[in-house]
Amino acid sequence: MSPLTEQRAADRLAAMDAQDILVLAPAGCGKTQALAQRAARLINDHAVIAPRKILALTFSNKARDNLASRLTEILPSAARTRVTVTNFHGLAGRLVRAHGAVIGIDPVQPFPERGSHRRLRAAAGLGYRTAAAERALTLAKTRLQDDDEVMAQLAASGEDLAVTYERILREAQQIDYDDLLRYGARLLTDPRVARLYREHFAVVLVDEVQDLSLLQLGMVQAIGAGRTTYAGDPAQGIYGFAGARPSAVFDAIRAADPTEVRLDVSYRSSPPVLQAVNQLAAELGTTPLHCANPDNWGDDCKVDLRAFEDTAAEAEALVAAVRQDLADDAHCTVGVMTRSFRRMTDIARALDLAGLDYQDWYQPTVVPQIAELLHRNLPEALAAGSDRVEQLAALERLCRSQLPPDDAPTLDELSIACEALRDRLTTSPLQQTLAAFRPHTTSDAPVSPGLHLLTGHAGKGQEFDVGYVIGLEEGSIPDFRSTQGEALAEELRVLHVMASRARRRLVFTRVENRWRTPRWYAAEQPSRWWHLLERSV
Numbered sequence: 001m002s003p004l005t006e007q008r009a010a011d012r013l014a015a016m017d018a019q020d021i022l023v024l025a026p027a028g029c030g031k032t033q034a035l036a037q038r039a040a041r042l043i044n045d046h047a048v049i050a051p052r053k054i055l056a057l058t059f060s061n062k063a064r065d066n067l068a069s070r071l072t073e074i075l076p077s078a079a080r081t082r083v084t085v086t087n088f089h090g091l092a093g094r095l096v097r098a099h100g101a102v103i104g105i106d107p108v109q110p111f112p113e114r115g116s117h118r119r120l121r122a123a124a125g126l127g128y129r130t131a132a133a134e135r136a137l138t139l140a141k142t143r144l145q146d147d148d149e150v151m152a153q154l155a156a157s158g159e160d161l162a163v164t165y166e167r168i169l170r171e172a173q174q175i176d177y178d179d180l181l182r183y184g185a186r187l188l189t190d191p192r193v194a195r196l197y198r199e200h201f202a203v204v205l206v207d208e209v210q211d212l213s214l215l216q217l218g219m220v221q222a223i224g225a226g227r228t229t230y231a232g233d234p235a236q237g238i239y240g241f242a243g244a245r246p247s248a249v250f251d252a253i254r255a256a257d258p259t260e261v262r263l264d265v266s267y268r269s270s271p272p273v274l275q276a277v278n279q280l281a282a283e284l285g286t287t288p289l290h291c292a293n294p295d296n297w298g299d300d301c302k303v304d305l306r307a308f309e310d311t312a313a314e315a316e317a318l319v320a321a322v323r324q325d326l327a328d329d330a331h332c333t334v335g336v337m338t339r340s341f342r343r344m345t346d347i348a349r350a351l352d353l354a355g356l357d358y359q360d361w362y363q364p365t366v367v368p369q370i371a372e373l374l375h376r377n378l379p380e381a382l383a384a385g386s387d388r389v390e391q392l393a394a395l396e397r398l399c400r401s402q403l404p405p406d407d408a409p410t411l412d413e414l415s416i417a418c419e420a421l422r423d424r425l426t427t428s429p430l431q432q433t434l435a436a437f438r439p440h441t442t443s444d445a446p447v448s449p450g451l452h453l454l455t456g457h458a459g460k461g462q463e464f465d466v467g468y469v470i471g472l473e474e475g476s477i478p479d480f481r482s483t484q485g486e487a488l489a490e491e492l493r494v495l496h497v498m499a500s501r502a503r504r505r506l507v508f509t510r511v512e513n514r515w516r517t518p519r520w521y522a523a524e525q526p527s528r529w530w531h532l533l534e535r536s537v
């Protein structure tokens with residue numbers, strides 16, 4: 001089928017009947033927007049009998065919030081709250097709670113909790129340099145296998161740490177996020193369960209399909225085959241390490257002969273930013289982007305590359321630059337992005353010393369609903385326990401009992417908040433720790449005005465007026481563990497994702513030297529992609 005390539009493709013997409021549609025577009029060309037517009041159009045034209053008949057699926061919590069916020073802008077409020085917007089873990093949680101018994105899974109078993117997983121992983125010896133074991137776990141758990149088959153595959157892999165982790169996990173009677181997805185996907189292979197969901201949802205919308213595993217795609221197809229709109233960009237596939245299979249996923253979608261819609265102008269970024277993004281796109285072998293409204297951007301739009309003596313000098317300059325950004329426009333959104341959070345340490349410290357407020361996307365955040373729940377239950381929890389650990393356990397128990405058991409995303413937010421409280425309990429009592437928590441902005445607004453610190457992976461689908469991409473040194477970008485083959489190609493895509501978050505201005509930094517340990521100060525090589533970017537300035 002020939003792709004629709006004209007400018008108004010997005011409008012045509014919104015109006016199409018229920019059918020499989022594949023929207024392909026580079027960063028910032030309006031894929032998420034197009035999905036939200038399609039949902040609005042289906043509701044307004046009564047093409048679906050009720051908003052709840054639309055299932056909008058995304059990859060991460062932030063991607064879910066992003067799509068929810070677009071729906072908020074477009075849909076009348078009554079309809080917006082009834083469109084089912086969830087991520088794959090949310091969908092799997094719902095399936096397990098409702099139908100787990102069908103495949104012999106305990107539907108009331110505890111949902112995955114980040115905090116306890118971190119401890120179980122550490123107990124098994126999984127950590128920073130155990131990529132092969134992680135890979136074995138991902139491979140075993142992103143297939144339609146039961147628990148015995150997973151264990152057998154792990155044993156056959158020869159990765160002892162993976163086997164140990166799995167054993168410890170099961171002894172603790174826990175499941176992890178990959179298990180939850182696997183259970184959800186297995187449930188949808190049951191014709192009775194699949195039929196229920198197919199009848200419940202008339203249309204499925206999926207964002208960021210390049211990050212899907214084949215298991216996740218199978219879930220989508222079980223529910224929405226023949227009436228799914230997929231949106232994605234192969235050049236932004238950065239979750240290969242977590243089981244995503246972009247080319248296999250796109251092949252499988254195309255096998256169903258969807259109508260292809262291509263969007264090729266950027267509504268997000270200024271011409272100078274696009275020039276830098278296009279340098280990376282050329283290296284990736286993808287088509288260059290054009291700016292939708294090149295004359296609408298002011299003279300302050302530009303790209304800078306800056307090299308510093310060391311990370312302290314870099315942090316000092318960054319603090320000054322961000323201060324200026326926020327002084328120029330108090331409503332501006334500033335994203336400081338790194339490949340890994342370790343590279344952000346000096347910057348976070350300098351911001352703290354300078355008293356500059358920021359949202360650290362690495363730190364668990366407390367969404368308003370969870371903050372309210374915790375505060376409401378605090379007096380009872382304080383009375384229930386004799387020390388802070390017991391009090392926190394009581395608090396978590398009380399809050400959990402007041403949330404719907406199948407609301408996996410909110411239960412997850414609660415786990416994140418409780419884990420953050422647990423981390424800080426050694427330094428202050430529970431009530432003081434909770435009082436010091438900065439509430440997150442509403443979950444409908446993933447990026448609020450001000451400064452944000454995040455990794456490229458967390459930045460997926462988001463945008464900032466000003467973007468700083470920090471750490472263009474070999475070893476940081478690309479990461480020292482990913483220097484060849486597909487892993488290296490994925491590193492370039494991560495850089496491309498970070499650069500393409502910026503709207504008006506974009507700054508890349510690198511340092512000449514870095515403290516590798518408290519005593520080892522060593523020279524750094526510029527990232528292999530630094531010179532490429534220099535050409536765009």
Ligand SMILES: Nc1ncnc2c1ncn2[C@@H]1O[C@H](COP(=O)(O)OP(=O)(O)OP(=O)(O)O)[C@@H](O)[C@H]1O
Nearest residue numbers: 025026027028029030031032033034233267268461
């Ligand atoms: N047709 C349009 N007219 C004006 N602005 C638009 C249009 N489509 C999208 N936008 C704006 O452009 C920006 C990028 O859109 P969107 O996030 O939907 O792109 P995307 O293709 O999903 O990006 P990414 O691949 O990075 O997730 C947003 O600020 C959005 O509001």
